[in-house]
Amino acid sequence: MTASPTINLLIAEDEEHLGLVLQKELSRLGNHVVLVHDGQAALEAAGETDFDVALIDIMMPKMTGIDLCHFLHESYPDTVIIVESAMTEIHYAIEALRHGAFDYITKPYTLAEVQAAVERALHHRLLLTSSKQYDRRLEELVSARTDEVHEASSTLSAALKSLALTKQSTLSALAVALETxxxxxxxxxxxxxxxxxxxxxxxxxxxxxxxxxxxxxxxxxxxxxxxxxxxxxxxxxxxxxxxxxxxxxxxxxxxxxxxxxxxxxxxxxxxxxxxxxxxxxxxxxxxxxxxxxxxxxxxxxxxxxxxxxxxxxxxxxxxxxxxxxxxxxxxxxxxxxxxxxxxxxxxxxxxxxxxxxxxxxxxxxxxxxxxxxxxxxxxxx
Ligand SMILES: [Fe+2]
Ligand SMILES: [Fe+2]
The missing domain is CATH 1.10.3210.10 (Hypothetical protein af1432)
Structure with a gap:
């Protein structure tokens, strides 16, 4: 995984030891990692930091990983969510995908698998961001061109009006010349x-x-x-x-x-x-x-x-x-x-x-x- 100090990771994991290992290893790669142990704390942390990726355990106290997925995705759609579940809970993982998760990994997993999942998530986030930037740029471009067209058309109609007036006054001047x-x-x-x-x-x-x-x-x-x-x-x-x-x-x-x-x-x-x-x-x-x-x-x-x-x-x-x-x-x-x-x-x-x-x-x-x-x-x- 390409280490970048600007990558913000959220880990919501109620198994304290597993959470700490993940935090330590992912931080070692240069990421800024915030570890929480329940869904409520995860939402609070998301309110304070713009996370690139959230790694969420499905089975957690206070709030299930599925509900957390739902709320996170609703409030912070740019944060890419990965859920982790045991093989026996795979149907929960699929449910989480329906509620906005991007990917899932099954326990037990290796650190390399976690890193690969985070990398995929980051790639997806990059695509999301550039697609949004593209849309924004396109909107700006369309709006700028629309303004230009409006401006050009009003300049053109002013020019035509002035041309018509000039022409009319030239003709009137000729008529006056005859009257003299x-x-x-x-x-x-x-x-x-x-x-x-x-x-x-x-x-x-x-x-x-x-x-x-x-x-x-x-x-x-x-x-x-x-x-x-x-x-x-x-x-x-x-x-x-x-x-x-x-x-x-x-x-x-x-x-x-x-x-x-x-x-x-x-x-x-x-x-x-x-x-x-x-x-x-x-x-x-x-x-x-x-x-x-x-x-x-x-x-x-x-x-x-x-x-x-x-x-x-x-x-x-x-x-x-x-x-x-x-x-x-x-x-x-x-x-x-x-x-x-x-x-x-x-x-x-x-x-x-x-x-x-x-x-x-x-x-x-x-x-x-x-x-x-x-x-x-x-x-x-
Ligand atoms: Fe006449
Ligand atoms: Fe005549």
């Missing part, structure tokens, strides 16, 4: 987005189509940036040549969008927002079933806001009159399903939606101005 040329009334893009969202919900668009519609609505006319002022700012109707030029804004928009990371379908909606149901639109004169639902919605929302907020020609219509005009063009220029959806919403609700979008846009501009001013102050400080 006084093409549309302030907040036109944001109101068109708000109207599109409401109509998209009513027409039960899926989440990707909704996202594409929203992005397309925000930058639908960005290509007008490339249209000459003489055409863009012209008061009164455009001549044929000017119209051709103006209509090229769709193509310019698509060119500007080329380098952008946009939701699938956004480009197609922008490309088709001037197509008409009757095939009389531009740039491709697509007919009804070739026009995407997103483009049909955008066409209605765009015209609705243009009619109700246009400033340059002092030709602003009331919401009621704009709805009448959309109804008049339903089935020819506009998709009747979209116009129907629009008419199902009370006029006052459209007014509120439009106001809210304009206010949000103004608040965002204020925030940007304050941010720019504080950045400027920090730089010049």
């Amino acid at each position: 040329r006084d093409v549309d009334s302030p907040g036109h893009s944001e109101r068109v987005v708000a109207y599109c969202k409401r109509l998209g919900i009513m027409l039960e668009l899926g989440s990707v189509d909704m996202a594409a519609l929203e992005q397309a609505a925000l930058i639908h006319d960005i290509g007008k940036i490339a249209v000459p002022d003489s055409i863009l700012m012209k008061k009164g109707p455009l001549n044929e040549q000017e119209l051709v030029h103006m209509r090229r804004h769709v193509d310019f928009s698509l060119r500007i969008m080329r380098g952008m990371d946009l939701v699938d379908g956004t480009r197609e909606i922008v490309a088709q927002h001037h197509e008409r149901l009757d095939g009389g639109g531009y740039p491709k004169a697509l007919s009804a079933d070739k026009i995407l639902i997103g483009a049909r919605i955008l066409a209605v929302a765009d015209a609705f806001d243009a009619m109700t907020s246009e400033r340059r020609y002092d030709s602003t219509r009331t919401f009621e009159s704009a709805i009448d005009e959309l109804r008049r063009c339903s089935g020819t220029q506009f998709d009747p399903r979209v116009v129907d959806a629009l008419t199902r919403v009370p006029v006052d609700r459209w007014r509120e939606i439009g106001h809210a979008a304009t206010k949000m846009r103004a608040a965002a501009q204020d925030r940007d101005r304050i941010k720019a001013a504080s950045l400027h102050a920090a730089e010049t400080h």
Whole structure:
């Protein structure tokens, strides 16, 4: 047996002489051996020392070895128990195994047999300990990895959120850039987005189509940036040549969008927002079933806001009159399903939606101005 000063042995043996011999011999091998003579004393000793192995006699006063096995195993499951019994008591030994003993030796035994049994018990204890350590390590590992995954996923969702915000603010900045040329009334893009969202919900668009519609609505006319002022700012109707030029804004928009990371379908909606149901639109004169639902919605929302907020020609219509005009063009220029959806919403609700979008846009501009001013102050400080 490999002697180790860290091995703690408990011997519960009522035959005093035998107990002393065992204690002496096992101590000589470098073990720390505690000898007791009954079950009660064994339990008390176990409460004070963490025993690696307990060698228990089955026949003892006060408490049988079987009961002691049971209590020891319940309270100190890491202590490996060996019972010793006479050949005639072998059924007790088997009973003890059922109550948590690991092994048994039969009397009379040699010291070598006891040493071999203790060694087996120690080996078992080592396996038990390392298996528990392994389980503990595994639990720690799983918990650490779970934390890492949670952390990574929250970092990822924060990054995606920030990316989405950055993308959105870039698109908004483009919309604002267009407004600086006084093409549309302030907040036109944001109101068109708000109207599109409401109509998209009513027409039960899926989440990707909704996202594409929203992005397309925000930058639908960005290509007008490339249209000459003489055409863009012209008061009164455009001549044929000017119209051709103006209509090229769709193509310019698509060119500007080329380098952008946009939701699938956004480009197609922008490309088709001037197509008409009757095939009389531009740039491709697509007919009804070739026009995407997103483009049909955008066409209605765009015209609705243009009619109700246009400033340059002092030709602003009331919401009621704009709805009448959309109804008049339903089935020819506009998709009747979209116009129907629009008419199902009370006029006052459209007014509120439009106001809210304009206010949000103004608040965002204020925030940007304050941010720019504080950045400027920090730089010049
Ligand atoms: Fe347009
Ligand atoms: Fe527009």
